[in-house]
Structure formats: structure tokens, C-alpha cells
């Protein structure tokens with residue numbers, strides 16, 4: 001008689017995967033995890049069925065010990081990036097379109113007391129930079145990148161909705177990405193960071209014509225305007241547009257710029273109040289601006 005394979009309950013597998021029991025049951029019922037039923041109708045997962053699932057979905061067990069299995073050697077995931085296991089889990093789940101796992105990683109860190117925008121910035125930036133590299137060497141398909149962006153936007157929006165209502169007298173900040181720049185995530189992260197720092201921050205989105213941004217400045221009367229620049233198609237046109245924008249923004253409005261495309265060659269040709277490399281930088285700066293402007 002062949003030796004019987006170890007069998008696990010969905011609960012045990014959920015603990016080992018750091019997933020919810022209901023997700024594991026759903027995967028069982030959809031056939032994603034090969035499942036057998038006991039005489040009493042309970043789901044049981046064999047070691048072989050579990051291994052098949054892990055291989056097919058490029059997952060690893062977080063706690064193999066929970067199933068009495070030896071700790072695993074870390075294997076390189078689909079997407080390269082930081083060493084922090086949360087970053088690794090987030091970016092690999094994002095590549096698989098596993099929104100729930102991404103949400104869990106974020107929630108875990110927020111529940112541990114971390115600042116929402118910092119958690120989002122930390123995980124999303126690492127993941128998307130990894131996506132760029134993975135895409136470069138054909139390890140990711142375009143649809144995975146697009147889906148990843150959509151998931152991140154939803155997660156950032158959820159974090160924003162979780163924030164307390166904006167106080168009535170909060171200073172106003174608006175911003176977005178310039179015309180020709182389709183990148184949505186950085187400006188959404190800037191908005192979240194400023195909101196969390198007590199600003200009434202509104203991202204106007206991506207690919208924003210300069211004249212429309214100027215109109216928004218008239219309508220909102222902000223104390224701060226941000227511009228996130230990830231790509232520039234025509235440097236001369238961009239610089240001319242930005243000069244026009246800077247000319248129109250009054251001196252009592254802070255104009256903060258940031259983004260991957262603002263390199264050492266472009267920056268000296270622009271006029272702005274401050275350039276920020278990262279979101280932390282922005283929040284610190286915004287805190288310095290705020291008391292003066294909100295009097």
C-alpha cells in the first residue's frame with residue numbers, strides 16, 4: 001500500500017500562506033488548489049496539490065512550519081526589488097494580480113502604526129520599479145503592468161478614504177502631471193502624503209494641459225502646487241511651458257516639483273520653490289510651509 005500523503009485543512013494552509021481561510025476555500029472550490037473531500041464533506045489539501053498550486057501561481061509558503069514542513073530556501077520572485085519580505089510579497093502578489101494579498105500587506109503595516117502614505121510609497125515604488133526591470137527583460141507582460149497600476153491606484157484610494165475628514169480650514173494643495181505625462185501613481189501618492197499631513201490636497205490627475213492647471217489655480221486658490229514629472233517628450237516645449245506656469249503662479253504660492261524626469265540637466269532650466277526627491281522630503285517641506293500660509 002502506498003504511504004499516505006500528508007493532508008492539510010484550508011485553515012492550516014491559510015496560516016502557512018499568510019492568506020485568509022476563506023481565500024483558500026475559494027481557491028479549493030474553484031479548482032485552483034486540487035482538493036479532496038473527507039467522508040464528512042470537509043476539504044483536505046494534499047502536499048502534492050499544494051505544491052502544484054504554489055508552482056503555478058509563483059507563490060511561496062510564508063510559514064512552512066505551520067504544516068510541519070522544513071523552512072524554505074528563499075527563491076527569487078518574478079519581480080526584482082527590495083529585500084524586505086513585505087516588499088517581496090507585495091510586488092509578487094501585484095504581478096499576479098492578487099489584490100487581496102497586496103491589501104493585506106498594506107493593512108498589516110498600517111495596523112502596526114506606520115504612516116499610510118509612507119507604507120504606500122514604500123511598497124508601490126519598490127514594486128513598480130521592479131515591474132520596470134521585469135518588463136525590460138520580458139519577465140512581465142504589458143497587461144500585468146497595467147493591472148498592477150490599476151490595483152495600486154485602488155489601494156491608494158482606499159488609504160485616502162480611510163483618512164479622517166479634511167478640516168475646513170486646511171490649506172489647499174493641487175497638482176498633477178504635465179501634458180504628455182501619463183504616469184498616475186506618483187501624483188496619487190503625493191496627494192495621499194499631503195492629505196495625511198493635514199492638507200486639503202487634490203490631485204488633478206495626469207496629462208494635464210498647462211492652461212488647465214492655471215485655470216485650476218484660479219479656481220482652487222491653493223497655497224501649494226505640485227508637479228510630478230516622470231517623462232518629457234520634448235524638452236524645449238516642456239521648459240517653455242513650465243516658464244509660463246511659473247510666471248503665472250503668484251509669489252505666495254509654493255511650487256513644488258519632483259519626479260524621475262527632473263534630472264540635473266532639466267532642473268536648472270526651471271523655476272520652482274523646491275524640488276523634492278521623495279515623499280518624505282515633500283511632507284517635511286509642506287509642514288514648513290503650512291503654518292505660515294494657514295494663519
Ligand code: B12
Pocket residue numbers: 121124125128129130131132133136145149180181182183184185186187189190226227228229230231232256257258259260276277278279281282
Ligand atoms: C507603469 C509604467 C508605465 C505606464 C504608466 C501607467 C499609469 N497608469 O501610470 C505606461 C503604460 C503609461 C508607461 C508607458 C511607457 N513607459 Co513606462 N513605466 C512604468 C513603470 C513600470 C512604473 C512607473 C511608476 O508608476 N512608478 C512608481 C512611482 C511611484 O515611482 P516614481 O515614478 O519613481 O515616483 C517616485 C519618485 O520619483 C517621487 N516623485 C515622483 N513625482 C513626484 C512629485 C513630487 C512633488 C514629489 C515630492 C516626489 C515625486 O515619488 C515617487 C514615490 O516614491 C516604470 C518603471 C519605473 N522605474 O518606475 C516604467 C518606465 C518609467 N517606462 C519606461 C518606458 C520606456 C515607457 C514607454 C516609452 C514604453 C513604450 N515603449 O511605449 C512608454 C512611454 C510613455 C510616455 N508617454 O512617456 C521606462 C523609462 C526609461 C527611461 N529611460 O526613462 C521605465 C523606467 C521602464 C524601464 N525600465 O524601461 N509606463
